[in-house]
Amino acid sequence: MQALTEYFERHEEQLFIAKAFLLIFTIIFVREYLSGLLMLLFILFPVIFLIYIRLKAASDGVSPYELLKQNITFIPIMYTEAERKKEVVPWATYSIILLNVLVFYLYEASPWGDVQFITDNLVFLPHKPNLWNVAVSGFSAMFLHANGGHLWGNMVFLWVLGTSVERRIGHDRFALLYIITGLIGGVVFVLSWYLATGEPGHALGASGAIAGIMGIFAVRCYFKSMIFPVPILGIFSLILPISLKVRLNSLVIIGLFFLADLSGGIGQLSGESASMIGHWCHLGGMVSGIVLAGFLKLGAGAVEERHLEIGVKAAGAKIGYGEGEQSLRQVLQRNPGNVEAMLMLARIKSKYTPCDEGQELYSKAIPLLITSDPQEAAQAYLEYCNSYRQLLAPEVMVGLADIFQRKCDLDTASRCLDIVIAASGAAPQVRQMALAKCAAMLDKMGFEEVALGYYEIMVNEFPRADVTQRAYVRLGRVMPDSSAKAPLQEAKANTGAVSLADDAKACPACSSVMQKRRANSGAQAGKWFWVCAGYPECKSLVPIVSEG
Numbered sequence: 001m002q003a004l005t006e007y008f009e010r011h012e013e014q015l016f017i018a019k020a021f022l023l024i025f026t027i028i029f030v031r032e033y034l035s036g037l038l039m040l041l042f043i044l045f046p047v048i049f050l051i052y053i054r055l056k057a058a059s060d061g062v063s064p065y066e067l068l069k070q071n072i073t074f075i076p077i078m079y080t081e082a083e084r085k086k087e088v089v090p091w092a093t094y095s096i097i098l099l100n101v102l103v104f105y106l107y108e109a110s111p112w113g114d115v116q117f118i119t120d121n122l123v124f125l126p127h128k129p130n131l132w133n134v135a136v137s138g139f140s141a142m143f144l145h146a147n148g149g150h151l152w153g154n155m156v157f158l159w160v161l162g163t164s165v166e167r168r169i170g171h172d173r174f175a176l177l178y179i180i181t182g183l184i185g186g187v188v189f190v191l192s193w194y195l196a197t198g199e200p201g202h203a204l205g206a207s208g209a210i211a212g213i214m215g216i217f218a219v220r221c222y223f224k225s226m227i228f229p230v231p232i233l234g235i236f237s238l239i240l241p242i243s244l245k246v247r248l249n250s251l252v253i254i255g256l257f258f259l260a261d262l263s264g265g266i267g268q269l270s271g272e273s274a275s276m277i278g279h280w281c282h283l284g285g286m287v288s289g290i291v292l293a294g295f296l297k298l299g300a301g302a303v304e305e306r307h308l309e310i311g312v313k314a315a316g317a318k319i320g321y322g323e324g325e326q327s328l329r330q331v332l333q334r335n336p337g338n339v340e341a342m343l344m345l346a347r348i349k350s351k352y353t354p355c356d357e358g359q360e361l362y363s364k365a366i367p368l369l370i371t372s373d374p375q376e377a378a379q380a381y382l383e384y385c386n387s388y389r390q391l392l393a394p395e396v397m398v399g400l401a402d403i404f405q406r407k408c409d410l411d412t413a414s415r416c417l418d419i420v421i422a423a424s425g426a427a428p429q430v431r432q433m434a435l436a437k438c439a440a441m442l443d444k445m446g447f448e449e450v451a452l453g454y455y456e457i458m459v460n461e462f463p464r465a466d467v468t469q470r471a472y473v474r475l476g477r478v479m480p481d482s483s484a485k486a487p488l489q490e491a492k493a494n495t496g497a498v499s500l501a502d503d504a505k506a507c508p509a510c511s512s513v514m515q516k517r518r519a520n521s522g523a524q525a526g527k528w529f530w531v532c533a534g535y536p537e538c539k540s541l542v543p544i545v546s547e548g
Contacts, residue, residue: 020251093162144204181212188284208285215289223306394426436467
């Protein structure tokens with residue numbers, strides 16, 4: 001026993017899977033030998049559930065209504081819980097569902113629909129096989145269904161499982177694996193039927209391919225919980241479909257489906273069952289999905305994501321975050337560049353008291369988030385300021401200022417730039433940019449005197465820089481000859497047709513410096529205009545009247 005405990009301590013993922021299989025066998029045992037108790041619980045469940053809610057609400061200090069919202073659902077089908085990967089839209093899954101629905105209902109509505117043609121050529125295997133229809137039917141059978149219940153039962157499963165899998169493996173790989181596992185499921189069904197009866201089998205439906213996706217789900221998403229709705233109003237649930245959210249690990253549900261198909265398939269082969277369900281098609285698709293997922297090493301990403309989800313929950317918890325810290329360290333050990341794991345670990349380490357490790361993790365994560373997730377970068381910076389009040393690199397502060405400016409939080413944006421201006425050691429280009437942005441921002445906020453002070457600094461430190469043009473305009477001075485005038489003189493020399501004013505011009509809308517530009521196309525081609533340097537935010541332009 002001690003050796004077994006030590007083994008599972010070293011192999012945490014195997015322990016997770018072992019717990020899932022133990023729960024599967026417990027459910028089967030209760031169903032087989034304690035069915036009477038289950039019936040009694042089903043009858044008494046509404047009363048037991050309401051008593052539990054009242055006691056739980058009293059102990060947690062929350063209202064029963066809040067607990068009910070967390071634990072009941074009006075969705076009468078099984079679905080995955082709390083999908084975090086929403087940045088990828090599962091277009092392949094939606095397209096397959098749409099194609100199945102269109103094929104079924106267009107055939108139903110068409111006056112020329114011929115059932116005999118479908119059974120002779122498009123189910124797998126065709127009733128009248130030949131060279132072309134055997135090859136085609138392997139694909140066509142996956143998009144045909146016997147009736148509406150068959151169609152929508154399959155499509156619900158595809159929606160539940162396919163969206164999660166596709167978001168993790170990509171559109172192309174998902175579509176290819178869907179087809180491959182569907183074909184393998186069909187072949188396994190035909191062979192098993194022939195071995196059992198000596199006659200060719202005939203099947204249609206998407207369930208083999210969906211079982212293949214279920215097998216991939218068991219490898220790539222084994223850690224996910226699924227909501228299994230249990231009616232809490234007994235027979236009255238037929239009128240008001242209120243169900244309790246029973247959260248089960250997806251491995252448990254998939255394992256129960258596998259065992260049910262295995263039992264049904266053995267019954268078909270032995271002649272004990274006359275079921276028309278393609279159990280061996282399901283088994284062939286599911287096993288092939290598991291094998292292909294293992295071959296493609298999809299499980300490695302699943303382990304990392306499981307520990308990341310544990311860490312995310314722990315970072316938001318008030319107590320009991322030790323397991324989350326351990327999981328996040330495992331993620332960073334596998335992938336040191338995982339910015340989400342860095343941020344979650346930084347939050348855990350800084351939850352109660354600041355520490356050096358928390359500060360270091362924040363300072364590593366925030367620059368990476370500026371490009372990958374600007375909103376999260378802004379939130380992380382505010383947390384960092386509250387806990388540590390230490391400076392980040394000047395270029396990072398400028399990037400954060402841009403994010404806060406886009407969020408219309410000009411106060412925080414200007415403070416970020418003030419920090420860069422006051423800090424020593426900033427690169428000249430970064431300091432120049434910070435001065436220009438901060439002065440323009442303060443101007444916009446109405447702090448004219450402070451803005452003029454920054455403009456004065458710009459003129460003194462960077463007298464000939466392009467961004468200093470606005471400073472000269474706001475200070476009422478003329479910019480000395482610099483590279484800023486060279487393009488203008490070159491433009492005059494190239495056109496030879498117009499004489500343009502040399503004085504700088506301020507934008508009438510936003511006070512930014514305006515630049516001279518010539519239209520290259522359209523009805524105004526060849527004409528010169530004053531164009532605001534703040535384009536595209538400011539679209540002000542003023543025509544320039546040519547001389548001669």
